[in-house]
Amino acid sequence: MKTSIVIATYNKLEYTQQCIESIRNFTENDSYEIIVVDNNSTDSTVAWLSEQKDIQLIVNRENLGFPKACNQGIEIATGDNILLLNNDTIVTSNWLSNMIACLYSQEQIGAVGPVTNNISYYQKIATNYATLDEMHGFAAMFNISDPRKWEECLHLVGFCLLIKSSLVNEIGLLDERFTPGNYEDDDYSLRIRLAGYKLTLCRDTFIHHYGSASFKDNEAKSKYEQLLTTNREKFIDKWNFNSDLSHVIREDLIDLIDEENEAPIKILDIGCLCGGTLLRIKHLFPFAELHGVESNSMCVQVASHFANVVDSEHQFEQGYFDYILLSDSTLERPEQLLEQYKRFLKQEGQWITSIPNSLHYRVVNDFIRGMVRKEEKQYLNLSEIDAIYKEAGFGQLSITGVTSSEITASEREFINKLIDLSQFSSSAAYEIKNFLIKATAKEPVNDILDSLNQLNDENGSDHAIQKLLTFEDADIIDSILKMKDKQIEIFNQLAVMNFEKGHHEHVLPYLLQAYECNAKDESTLYNMGYILYRYGENESALDYLLQILEKDDEIIELIQQIQSNIDESQPVNQDEVLKLLLRRIEFHIDQDEAIQTFIEIVRDEHIQVEAILEIVDREIIQKSEILNLLGCVFSEYELYEMVIPLFNQSLVYNPVNEAALHNLGMFLFQLGEYESALNFLESITDKNEVALETIVALRKDLSDE
Structure with missing residues (x-):
């Protein structure tokens, strides 16, 4: 199997030399070809590359940008795989063999990538080496192939991207609208996923990355940031969602899921975007059942490849989920979402969310300066959060404040002024950027008992029955059985009231439970007989009525009527x-x-x-x-x-x-x-x-x- 390694260059010869030497040193001979596309370098890059016998070189007479250069290299590649590699990287032991093992472990995997020391998104890991020798020592210990460390992901950064050539033939080349560069890898990752293939991050493979050697050294910071903004808008125009926001993984919310890894939990993520959080949960909890709610149709299409994702109008089964996550608290006001979705949470289920702090010093400063944005109306303070969750009927409530990572001297001065003007004695109220909330759903026992107590209320009985219909019959029966007295009376009352109101599926469970409590209770025997008679179950109705010891004229007349019906309709077939x-x-x-x-x-x-x-x-x-x-x-x-x-x-x-x-x-x-x-x-x-x-x-x- 051969891999075509495609490298785009623009000056920075020293990086290119280190990169290519590392490929030669740490890659099996005859397993690769190197294709370099130079974008009109002005240093000695082209001269040096021209002297290398193991490199296929394409020289552009102008800087055509990263996507175009990669496409030029791909078009002449002959390998079974295409590897797009930045020239400011240094590869390490087992780097390619590890990634190929992952790439071909499943037919559905279309592309893979390694972790590194300097990159965006979630491919960056912590390192402690100070020299390249130390780096190679670190990588030698790190790069041990381990399928347990392979993780499906939404996006792979293009600094080192290994793709099956058959997939490139299927979905095409990089989109050159993103020239000179940035977001072409976001676009390509999305196209891979939409074609039905997986992206996998090889957390068992590390290479070194200097980081943006070409762009940041040759363009002013403001121009670079403008390029990011421009290409971000191009991506949004093409796909109708923001890649930066929609691929976010809410590790802070996932950390609050207190379960064994093998637990078969059911999870709903409200505002799941492209499902980054759900996909991470899938890796950590392989037996989890994943559901999401998302309004953006393209995001739904992406996330639906690994989770059951629906729009906000969908109704789930009551009491179905162990956890409900709110990934984006600015979608709607939290109290509205609690009201809409709480009934889908199990009795002991947990609602986990993050809500921005309305008292955070930057929010307050923006308010003073008249710069409050529309979405900041969704921000809440601690007392408001506590009130909302208690009103929604949650029991245990755990709230953790997440503070800003860095506070400048001028910001600290502003915070101190706020303390002087307020009732707070410390700066914590203003330093907390957002609150992480973990709330446990309150058992419905109290709500059930309250509704049962209203059954005899002339003005509240209809409301009580409607309220009880929102609970499972089994939960209501358990609540009644825990009562000290009148259990059989209440079972019969519920059966009769549901029968009269046409809720027939809620009749027999209560009568059968009453009969189980006391098979000689005459009210139960009569109600069972009469209701079964009304359902056309004459033989069964008669069996119950005949068990009544003291039969009055009404019961005798009913028995005679049922017997007559039976005589007239003896089974004939x-x-x-x-x-x-x-x-x-x-x-x-x-x-x-x-x-x-x-x-x-x-x-x-x-x-x-x-x-x-x-x-x-x-x-x-x-x-x-x-x-x-x-x-x-x-x-x-x-x-x-x-x-x-x-x-x-x-x-x-x-x-x-x-x-x-x-x-x-x-x-x-x-x-x-x-x-x-x-x-x-x-x-x-x-x-x-x-x-x-x-x-x-x-x-x-x-x-x-």
Whole structure:
């Protein structure tokens, strides 16, 4: 395999000589070719390059800029890979072999890059060497190939960029609109990702970089900054987002995620931009389920390659996320976002965000000078933050202040004046640039109990029922069971009120729980009988009503009516028999016997799964639960051809039925359908030990393949 190393030069011969000598010293012979494109250097660069027998040289008669020079080199390259390398770099031991190992570790990886001592974005690492000899010693210890140190990223800086030649052929050359240079690598990184390929940072590979040797030495600082501004605007015009802002990784927010690396957490990032923070979380927490909210359509397209990213109008499942991050607190006022998204947080979930301090000395100074920007209306002080989160119903609240890194003498003087004019005795209130907030969602028990207490309030009962509909039935049942008295009375009251208001899915769970608490309670028996009768479940209704010991005239009349209905509609066909059996299974009436009879009929009469699904859809209330149960039963009785359709349809009715997700995942695992099994098991929110162990085993088997 051959790599074509393309280097653009403009003066600075000493850098170019060091760069090329290092390539010769630390790269395997016959594994590379060197192509140098000179942009009309005025020193001895061209003369020296012309003497080098192992270099292909292109000499431009004018400075055509970095993108054009790179493209000229790429066009004559013959290697399997293209490596764009700045001339102010010094490569090190194992540098190229390490990166090639990473580049070809996955078909989806399109380009890779190393870390260095001097660069923008996240490729810079801390170093402590003082000489080049020390640098090479550092690199020799550092450059040990280790796949655990490879990290997918949004952007790779073009100082040292290794790309598969096949990918260059697919997406084309560098965009020369960014001449003379800057943002062409942002553009190329984006194009690689949009083509469906990954960028990977090789944190196991280090090279030395002097840093911007050509630009900064030959153009005034103001002109250089103007070039950055101009090319930034070109990028925005082309792609409709700011690359500098949209690739940010909020390490400060990630640091507040207190979980084991193997934890299967669900995370939502509000204002995720291109997903830099989510991608970093994916590296740190490989089992995390990643979601984002973003209004910029191009950013959504970028981030959707590795996360489920939607626009701000999307509604998530209530109580779904372990963590909600707010990456950009200036999108909307924090209290609006809390109101909009808090219900999607689990009971013990955590909301993590960063909010700028409205009392920061620079903000105050801008306000005094009349320079307050629109977005600064989103800034809050400590007391306002505390009030907002308490109003939103959060429990534990941890707030950390992040101070400015450097304060000049004049700024310190201004801060002291502010202290003299205010009630604060220290400078901390003005030095804190932003607040990092970690808030734990309060358990809904108190809210549930408050709503239950309003059920008998003539003016508040309707509101109470509507409020309770925002909670899970299981949470409400748990709250009622913790009460000292009136448990059965409240279960019956909730069932009747939901029945009267047409919330039928919230009726039977409460009656069944009341029956479980006391199977002889006559109010429960009557309500169960009457409501099942109204649902057309005559046989089940009669079973409950007959259990009432003291039957008044109303109950006797109802029993007679139900018996008459049964007599008039005796089962005349197979579907009717199956329907009655399924209803007995649903309402736990002689369930084991009903299941046995149901299985015998299915086997003896060769009933097709489509017929069962049709009856469930037409006649059964708790569709998802019954189908999941049938899937387990049919698996036990070795009716395997029906199992997957039953589990699948269970998930159609309720995509978050965790029992069905678990059972289908385990069944597919037994069949050897590892990828499908892994997808279902990873979708479970509260994974048990069996699911977690199976996921680990599946990931290992799939990676071994």
